Amino acid sequence: MERYEILRDIGSGNFGVAKLVRDKKTAELYAVKFIDRGHKIDEHVQREIMNHRSLKHPNIIRFKEVLLTPTHLAIVMEYAAGGELFERICNAGRFSEDESSVLHSQPKSTVGTPAYIAPEVFSRKEYDGKIADVWSCGVTLYVMLVGAYPFEDADDPRNFKKTITRITIPEIKRHAWFLKDLPIEFMEGEEASLKMNSADNECQSVEEVLGVIQEASKPTELAKGGGGNYVGGGSMDLDDMDDDDDTDLDDIETSGDFVCAFTMVDQSPNFTNIEQDYDLATESDNVESPNDHATIPYSYPEAPL
Numbered sequence: 001m002e003r004y005e006i007l008r009d010i011g012s013g014n015f016g017v018a019k020l021v022r023d024k025k026t027a028e029l030y031a032v033k034f035i036d037r038g039h040k041i042d043e044h045v046q047r048e049i050m051n052h053r054s055l056k057h058p059n060i061i062r063f064k065e066v067l068l069t070p071t072h073l074a075i076v077m078e079y080a081a082g083g084e085l086f087e088r089i090c091n092a093g094r095f096s097e098d099e100s101s102v103l104h105s106q107p108k109s110t111v112g113t114p115a116y117i118a119p120e121v122f123s124r125k126e127y128d129g130k131i132a133d134v135w136s137c138g139v140t141l142y143v144m145l146v147g148a149y150p151f152e153d154a155d156d157p158r159n160f161k162k163t164i165t166r167i168t169i170p171e172i173k174r175h176a177w178f179l180k181d182l183p184i185e186f187m188e189g190e191e192a193s194l195k196m197n198s199a200d201n202e203c204q205s206v207e208e209v210l211g212v213i214q215e216a217s218k219p220t221e222l223a224k225g226g227g228g229n230y231v232g233g234g235s236m237d238l239d240d241m242d243d244d245d246d247t248d249l250d251d252i253e254t255s256g257d258f259v260c261a262f263t264m265v266d267q268s269p270n271f272t273n274i275e276q277d278y279d280l281a282t283e284s285d286n287v288e289s290p291n292d293h294a295t296i297p298y299s300y301p302e303a304p305l
């Protein structure tokens with residue numbers, strides 16, 4: 001399969017490298033995170049991938065698919081061309097003057113930007129610091145996703161006392177900002193399950209994703225001298241990346257926030273049903289021992305994070 005062309009490195013994390021690729025058919029750009037096959041592909045990696053797959057929101061990088069190269073598990077996702085969040089924050093400055101003056105007018109025992117402070121901290125009664133931190137993290141996440149403060153009254157934006165009134169879960173479920181672009185998985189009722197079925201048909205299925213992850217968690221056949229049973233190969237092989245590639249990178253739009261829409265192309269080949277114990281002997285003739293890997297248990301939460 002020669003679906004993607006690797007263009008350049010875009011970063012590296014704890015688990016591997018991320019590269020910018022172009023879909024040869026549609027010319028769309030994607031980011032691909034490469035993680036070494038073998039022991040690094042554990043239940044944590046699996047959980048991250050399955051959680052990512054279930055997140056569908058315009059402000060969250062969209063998962064596309066997982067593929068195998070001879071040496072790596074490749075996670076294909078939407079490419080975010082806006083650069084690093086940290087740099088954005090540094091460039092934007094920490095607080096505006098307005099925010100600072102509000103901050104300084106708070107009681108001395110209250111530290112932080114008011115919009116981020118949990119209601120109980122304002123109340124000056126005893127409170128649990130850890131729980132208050134969870135509130136602040138929630139506000140931070142909301143601001144990062146939406147670009148505005150939650151609980152803000154548009155007619156009275158500086159009235160931070162409004163955060164003292166805690167919204168209830170049923171109220172949240174009816175709230176406009178919760179319902180806007182709500183992923184189908186989290187919708188309730190019959191309409192939701194109908195939508196869910198049609199959406200599931202559009203992307204790599206849970207079984208396919210888990211099948212690829214299971215395969216990637218096995219010791220690589222390449223390391224053993226075998227050819228291996230892989231999906232991808234060709235231009236997705238990291239070793240194939242040519243630094244002197246004459247691809248004209250100047251033509252690539254990397255100035256906007258998100259440059260590619262989520263578009264599915266053909267899906268990966270069939271995989272063994274993950275509910276059966278994975279039978280290596282049926283996977284590849286090159287396998288030396290069917291007992292040299294552990295199957296990652298399939299136990300990730302489908303619920304919101």
Ligand SMILES: Nc1ncnc2c1ncn2[C@@H]1O[C@H](COP(=O)(O)OP(=O)(O)OP(=O)(O)O)[C@@H](O)[C@H]1O
Nearest residue numbers: 010011012013014015016018031061077078079080
């Ligand atoms: N979808 C993407 N679009 C653009 N750049 C990305 C994308 N995914 C990753 N990157 C870049 O690659 C870097 C490494 O990403 P990666 O997800 O491997 O690691 P991380 O999230 O920084 O840390 P960890 O390895 O702990 O998950 C990121 O810091 C970012 O610069």
